[in-house]
Amino acid sequence: MPLPSYPYAAGRIFVLENKLLSRDRVERMAEAPTGEEALKVLAETEYGAGIAEIEGPHDYESLLSFEIRRIHSLMAEISPDPETTDLFFLKYDFHNLKVLLKSRYLGEEQDRLLITAGVTLSIELLKTAINEKDYAMLPPYLAEVLEEIDEAMDKIIDPGKMDTMLDRAMFLHIFDLLKRRKNRFAQDYFIRQVDLINIRSFLRIRKIGEDFRFLENLLLPGGKLDEEFFAAAMEEPTENIGDRLKDSEYSQAVSRGLEDFIKTGSLAVYERLVDDYLLNWVKAARWNPSGIEPVIGYLLAKENEIRIIRIIMVGKTNNLPPGVIRERLRDVYV
């Protein structure tokens, strides 16, 4: 096997990109009258192998896990910088941490909620560490946050806070590692992701009607927009955040998403625009065969594809009207 290198990975990726779902195929899936039909459209693509394994349209989650597992092992094979690409799979580990922690506090096992696809830390390891409160066997940054959580949950068990502390720790770790590896591109990507998530949290808090104290706890670290930005935005009417961001690169996603949020109270459009924006941002940088860009681009394209398939399959198996599905459908990569 050739040694993983940037040009080699780029070469592999450029071939694989041709196998991504095209806009046309996504349209055909969305048009399909039933879940079975939508799967048939999908079976002609590289998902065919996975579809043969599953029982029917209701089992699409297995198909998606199968795909995540496949991408993860592909990355292990070709990634020139596995530490960086693993960061994109970190969320699955953190999901498992959340499940195990909450299980411990609830005192009942909920193992069916654990994700096995795409994890970088073995579930057995996490389970032993958490159930026995022996964090020494985990990476130090995890041990640290888990101890903090134990301390914070001493008096009041607040599952929301538990999640938030883990989310924060995840992004702190991501930025920390990327700074050390001097990976500008991936850093820029995560900065944008954090900012847009924080804006979304701001809008969600607005809808719920909570104050800045609540939001403060939810904000993720590492973005360009800092706490003061949100503290100031909190003092003003919701629509002003659009003006504040007018000159930033988020303006397009935010202004249209905000418009729809104010009109309908739903964040569906905003969330779609954010995903589209992030995808387009990596797409623009993908023609760099000597960098990590094509690999990350492909990874995100696959994640996006999985989101698209999930939206369509949930819609099809629950007989949602095509309009509702379409409103949430993301752009495609190629």
Place this chain on the structure above:
Amino acid sequence: MALMRVNPTRMELSRLKKRLAVAIRGHKLLKDKRDEMMRRFVELIKKNKEMREQVEARLTQALGEFLMARALMSAEVLEESVMYPTRRYDLKISKRNIMNVNVPKIDYEETSQEGLSPYSYGFAATSGELDGAVATLSGLLPEMLELAEIEKTSQMLAEEIEKTRRRVNALEFIMIPQLEETIRYITMKMDEDERASRIRLMKVKDMIEQRRA
């Protein structure tokens, strides 16, 4: 109407007459009970229908929002978000008496820890569409409890009404006519006996007078 198998004696007659009086009285009481229960029942089901429609509309809305959230998050992430509830309620179920029917009464008391928001998840990995569903559902619990109480009450009342109605009908169309008929039969039988013995006496008197003459 079938007669009861009884000996046509005076004892039996007075026993039956007593039973008839009890039956008529019981019938009147049961009928009153039935009417009153019907009145309450109609009131209850009117309220029940109203509440059910309300609750169902809001449940449909919440479940729709959940579905949307589900489309944007994987099954595991969605369930993880709501696996640890922040709201806790103590339910106390006691009994209440309506027209001698023991119906449930549900009292609840919130025992959640202070200062916890109903949103039991982090905002980074979850979709905004989840918030609406959680908010709707968390406001819906008291109404759902009340609905449960009313619905069970209506069910139990309906059952009791059915039973009472059957009893009223049994009294009205079987017991009472039967008793009345049997009483008439005994009275007639005894009258007949009386007439027979009187005729006999007259006959005997006639015969004695003839012999004397």
